[in-house]
Amino acid sequence: MQREFDIIIWGATGFTGKLVVEYMQRNYGGGNLTWAMAGRNISKLTGVRDLYGTNVPLLEANALDPQALGELVAKTKVILTTVGPYARYGSELVAACAAHGTHYCDLTGEVHWMHKMIHTHQEQARESGARIVHTCGFDSIPSDLGVFFLQKHMQQTYNTPAREVKYRAKAFKGGFSGGTIDSMMAMMEQAKTDPAIKDIIADPYALNEKYRGPDGLDHNRHYYDNDFKSWVGPFVMAAINTRVVRRSNELLNMAYGQGFSYNEGTLTQDGFGGLMGAAALGMGSSAMNSLAALEPARKLMQNFLPKPGEGPSQEQIDNGFFEIELVAKHPTDSSKDVRAVVKGDKDPGYGSTAKMLAESAVCLAQDDLTVGGGFWTPASAMGDQLLERLPGNAGVTFTLI
Ligand SMILES: NC(=O)c1ccc[n+]([C@@H]2O[C@H](COP(=O)([O-])OP(=O)(O)OC[C@H]3O[C@@H](n4cnc5c(N)ncnc54)[C@H](OP(=O)(O)O)[C@@H]3O)[C@@H](O)[C@H]2O)c1
Incomplete structure (x- = not known):
């Protein structure tokens, strides 16, 4: 060209x-x-x-x-x-x-x-x-490439794809820009006026052309995950990343398998503190969604959140980071599960x-x-x-x- x-x-x-x-x-x-x-x-x-x-x-x-x-x-x-x-x-x-x-x-x-x-x-x-x-x-390179990386390793080592991959946000530090907030608010507004958009956003296989697998709605509540010995709350970007990973499976000719399952969450900790943290994440994300669905609340939030063109300071960007752990589950033998960590050396969003x-x-x-x-x-x-x-x-x- x-x-x-x-x-x-x-x-x-x-x-x-x-x-x-x-x-x-x-x-x-x-x-x-x-x-x-x-x-x-x-x-x-x-x-x-x-x-x-x-x-x-x-x-x-x-x-x-x-x-x-x-x-x-x-x-x-x-x-x-x-x-x-x-x-x-x-x-x-x-x-x-x-x-x-x-x-x-x-x-x-x-x-x-x-x-x-x-x-x-x-x-x-x-x-x-x-x-x-x-x-x-x-969204969505750490998820999409993290799964690609683990599935490749599982295939090369055990000659089979993992039946499930779990993504767990372990630690991250960063901020939001006005452009991202504008995009989130615009999506809420469009979903409110057009119910078909709401259905697409909720569909776990929204980006797939033919294939539909076993995954259901995203987790919006806390739960305990034995693979990480930790409580887990919802992850803010899961509704985007999971769709991209599921589309990758289809575009890679089902290299991750017909029954492949994928989900994302945020790790808190084991014990009571972890339970409370994960429950708070669940309640926080539901409250945020309900508030942002109301026009007056949306307008109010836009008044004190960053405007288009604004975002985190250079210091916040430089001091930011992210760390995500993923586990790929072997189809029959948990001793063959494979784990990876994905890290970034700056604030994730910018x-x-x-x-x-x-x-x-x-x-x-x-x-x-x-x-x-x-x-x-x-x-x-x-x-x-x-x-x-x-x-x-x-x-x-x-x-x-
Ligand atoms: N996926 C992720 O991880 C991630 C991370 C960060 C951002 N984002 C997304 O990236 C987008 C940008 O975010 P941002 O914070 O950089 O936004 P921003 O600061 O508001 O920048 C928006 C850009 O679009 C330009 N623009 C607006 N209207 C235009 C038009 N009619 N014609 C041509 N250009 C126009 C603006 O130009 P002017 O300067 O002339 O106004 C500006 O250059 C958002 O959709 C955000 O959600 C995604």
């Missing part, structure tokens, strides 16, 4: 977009990778270019201008986008990529929107050769997310991938390549324990 650029970063003026620009400048600034920044406001883009001391070209395109988006994606092999909420601003860009055969990666966690994009553009993306990969940040997204874009631009055009998950399109790239370049490690 001959294009003017390898990568265009669209949304370079936003909170996460700026972190991606900083990472690209630091790691790929002087190399042979050609990249550019794009946004809806050239003078804001100039400010970002000056801030990070880069001299890459600047391009203007508004989400509401399909012609400008078509011209933008025709210039590049890969477009990396942080322009969200994606359901509000992302559809025309995906359409343009599918039409022009441009590879694409993003940070969306909006399951109903991904569902719509897959069903609308899958055929065209297959024909044009565009590899479209959603969820290339904290510092580590920006690095994972940037490496996904570089991978789509430069690596020798075996898959053709279509809507892929991170693991199904780039599993082996990202397992190579992320530990050394992005500080996200996958280790057997």
Whole structure:
């Protein structure tokens, strides 16, 4: 594919977009990778270019201008986008990529929107050769690649896939940006006005095309997990990550098995303290969902939460981290269960997310991938390549324990 650029970063003026620009400048600034920044406001883009001391070209395109988006994606092999909420601003860009055969990666966690994009553009993306990969940040790379990594190990060692994988968030420190809050609120608003969206969000196999397996609704209460000797509460991103992992199984030709089951939770501890912590997580997430479903409460929350463009401080990003443990259950012999830990060296939602997204874009631009055009998950399109790239370049490690 001959294009003017390898990568265009669209949304370079936003909170996460700026972190991606900083990472690209630091790691790929002087190399042979050609990249550019794009946004809806050239003078804001100039400010970002000056801030990070880069001299890459600047391009203007508004989400509401399909012609400008078509011209933008025709210039590049890969477009990396942080322009969200994606359901509000992302559809025309995906359409343009599918039409022009441009590879694409993003940070969306909006399951109903991904569902719509897959069903609308899958055929065209297959024909044009565009590899479209959603969820290339904290949701859902640690989950998706963590399972891919463990299943590969289980297959190589015991010649069988694990029948179940459990993901347990063990420790993390980080914050929220205004863009993420805006996306979450927008999803609530859309679900309220359209009951079909609510059904899609609740469907454990919302992103699968044909396959449906044994998993039911996400855990929203606490429970005791013997595999971790700990109480477990709900995990805030489970409703996104579990759908992505289940889609990966289908896209990998059921490499994880027909009856494969996957769930996510947050580890608290053993004993009474752990029980109370896990129960509080369950109650907290139910209360938060109920509050955010009410329009006046949503408006009130938006008044004191970060606004679009705002987010955690540099210090919070640098001091942040995450640690997740996963166990893959052998189908018949628990002594053959396999465990792994996934760690990140920056705050999950922004510092580590920006690095994972940037490496996904570089991978789509430069690596020798075996898959053709279509809507892929991170693991199904780039599993082996990202397992190579992320530990050394992005500080996200996958280790057997
Ligand atoms: N999955 C994850 O792990 C993860 C982590 C972080 C963020 N996210 C998601 O990433 C998205 C961005 O978050 P953020 O905090 O970086 O948001 P943000 O700071 O609000 O940035 C949004 C970007 O979109 C641009 N934009 C808005 N309207 C546009 C339009 N009509 N045309 C072109 N560009 C437009 C903004 O441009 P201006 O600067 O000109 O306003 C800005 O560059 C959100 O959807 C968030 O949920 C996901």
